[in-house]
Amino acid sequence: MSILDKMQRIDRRYIYLAAWIFVLFPLYYPLGLPVPIGRESKAWYNYIEAIPDDSVIIVSMDYGVSGMPELYPMTVATMHHLWDNCLERNWKIIVLAFWNQGPLVFDTLLSQIDPAAKYNVVYGEDWVELGWVPGSETGMAALATDMWGQTPRDYLEDRPLSEYPIMADIRTAEDVDLVISIETGTPGLPEWLRQWNDPFGVPFIVGCIGVSVPGMAPYLASGQLSALLPGLTASGEYELLLSRPGLAVAGLDAVSMSHLLVVLLVLIGNVAYFASRGKEAS
Amino acid sequence: MTTMWELIGVWTAVFFTLAIYSFLYGENPWFRLAEHIFAGVSVGYAVAFNLDYLRDQWVNKWSLSGTLMLLYIIAILFGILWYARFTKQYFFAYRWTLAIIVGTGIGMALRTVIFTQFLNQIMAQARLSLWVPGDLLQSFSNTMIAIMVPCVLLYFWFTGPARDKAPMSYIEKFARYTMMAGFGAAFGYTVLTRYSLFIGRAQFLLGITPNPPEARMAFYVIAATILITLFAKDHLFKKT
Numbered sequence A: 001m002s003i004l005d006k007m008q009r010i011d012r013r014y015i016y017l018a019a020w021i022f023v024l025f026p027l028y029y030p031l032g033l034p035v036p037i038g039r040e041s042k043a044w045y046n047y048i049e050a051i052p053d054d055s056v057i058i059v060s061m062d063y064g065v066s067g068m069p070e071l072y073p074m075t076v077a078t079m080h081h082l083w084d085n086c087l088e089r090n091w092k093i094i095v096l097a098f099w100n101q102g103p104l105v106f107d108t109l110l111s112q113i114d115p116a117a118k119y120n121v122v123y124g125e126d127w128v129e130l131g132w133v134p135g136s137e138t139g140m141a142a143l144a145t146d147m148w149g150q151t152p153r154d155y156l157e158d159r160p161l162s163e164y165p166i167m168a169d170i171r172t173a174e175d176v177d178l179v180i181s182i183e184t185g186t187p188g189l190p191e192w193l194r195q196w197n198d199p200f201g202v203p204f205i206v207g208c209i210g211v212s213v214p215g216m217a218p219y220l221a222s223g224q225l226s227a228l229l230p231g232l233t234a235s236g237e238y239e240l241l242l243s244r245p246g247l248a249v250a251g252l253d254a255v256s257m258s259h260l261l262v263v264l265l266v267l268i269g270n271v272a273y274f275a276s277r278g279k280e281a282s
Numbered sequence B: 001m002t003t004m005w006e007l008i009g010v011w012t013a014v015f016f017t018l019a020i021y022s023f024l025y026g027e028n029p030w031f032r033l034a035e036h037i038f039a040g041v042s043v044g045y046a047v048a049f050n051l052d053y054l055r056d057q058w059v060n061k062w063s064l065s066g067t068l069m070l071l072y073i074i075a076i077l078f079g080i081l082w083y084a085r086f087t088k089q090y091f092f093a094y095r096w097t098l099a100i101i102v103g104t105g106i107g108m109a110l111r112t113v114i115f116t117q118f119l120n121q122i123m124a125q126a127r128l129s130l131w132v133p134g135d136l137l138q139s140f141s142n143t144m145i146a147i148m149v150p151c152v153l154l155y156f157w158f159t160g161p162a163r164d165k166a167p168m169s170y171i172e173k174f175a176r177y178t179m180m181a182g183f184g185a186a187f188g189y190t191v192l193t194r195y196s197l198f199i200g201r202a203q204f205l206l207g208i209t210p211n212p213p214e215a216r217m218a219f220y221v222i223a224a225t226i227l228i229t230l231f232a233k234d235h236l237f238k239k240t
Helices: A003-008 A012-028 A039-049 A065-089 A102-112 A115-119 A136-145 A189-200 A210-222 A231-241 A247-281 B004-024 B029-062 B066-086 B091-127 B136-155 B168-205 B214-239
Strands: A056-062 A092-097 A127-132 A178-183 A204-208 A228-230
Touching (some): A012 A247, A012 B004, A056 A102, A065 A092, A065 A102, A065 A115, A065 A178, A065 A204, A065 A247, A065 B168, A136 A189, A189 A204, A189 A210, A204 A210, A210 A228, A228 A231, A231 A247, A231 B168, A247 B168, B004 B214, B066 B091, B091 B136
Parallel strands (some): A092 A127, A178 A204, A204 A228
16 A cells, blocks of 8 residues: 555544544643634623623523533633623523533533632522523423513522522513523524514524534524624633633643644545546656 | 442442443454443333432422312323333234323424424524625625525425436535535534534543542543453454
């Protein structure tokens, strides 16, 4: 087998080994590559900064543990941003999930951040966690018209919603000023658009995995989606805007290196392919 | 101070991460074990959450009056009919529940889908400003969108002889380049997502804050163990 053939038939295990090396090396020895702030992360940051005082904000955890590596850093950064401004701006934050592993992800977040100790926010007055709402799109529609009926008890303390002052005036989608959905798939953006954005005019912003971005871009361009935070790279930029570097920033060198590997492999494959084709022709 | 249970949790998580990744080497028993346990745990978790939700609904809403109780029981009975799928004799009953789910789902979506995913998109396209003062890049981007969208729409116009002649042949070529660019962007983002998932697990394995630092030692020990067993298995099978 010639070298050109070998270049086109690299054993996949060597490629996986190279992927491990390209990812682990910058995690062991951070390279400190520059991180320019992109338009999306800046728009996301500015949008949250511009949320009016006294707003009611829903944060929907529409992903499971499998989406955590990419979405968890942006969830942490967004919750820091919200809780940090919660008291001063009198925001009311409702955390819920349309994915059944969403509460599990938020449990992990609460095991790392104590909002009461760090931001003096009071559970039940400034924020509340309603937990999982089943039924996918049907559940979303039902929640929009009757929040108390869909989630009669909260998730964290398992008490009736009537015991929480924050929920006193929040009954339907008309009482909500913004939805922040952090999501990996269905239910997600199209369902929020169909059941909350269009019928009730609730604006919403989405943090998503990279693979979903091409499908979401048209909604951003049309203005139906107010801001979009796409993937780990944008999460890292957002962490830098908040001056709170976390897991996303720590992973950005590895992202760059891994993409470099993919480009190298594409180049090797193409060079070998065209060279062997030229050789055959001659 | 890490408790014994937390330590066991970390080592278990590291083991399952590496067992799943061992598939990169090839099909093996470690991967199979992890895969089956993962599937079982996921289903168990979902069932427990569903039952918990049903209980909450019953206690706080549906048990408050006789009519509500009856409606709740009817809904539960329809839910149980899902399991009729597993018998040939009562398979037809499963279709009733399926019909309700599909019917309500489609009804809910169709209510607004024509606006959110069709008309609003067309209106946004029609409103596009080709010239954005002070932003040359945005102006270029908007102009490209204004050309590309109709071209791609025309690409899927399959009828009539005009398709093979100019100007349709040029439009078709331009639409193909447009779609290739779109697929390229999708591929790039897919690579980002797949590697992000891997990077997240790698950060866990290396115990990078806020992940537990104990994971790093577990990573070295378990990775070595799994690799040795995989090589040994290969070696033994080759000999026999």
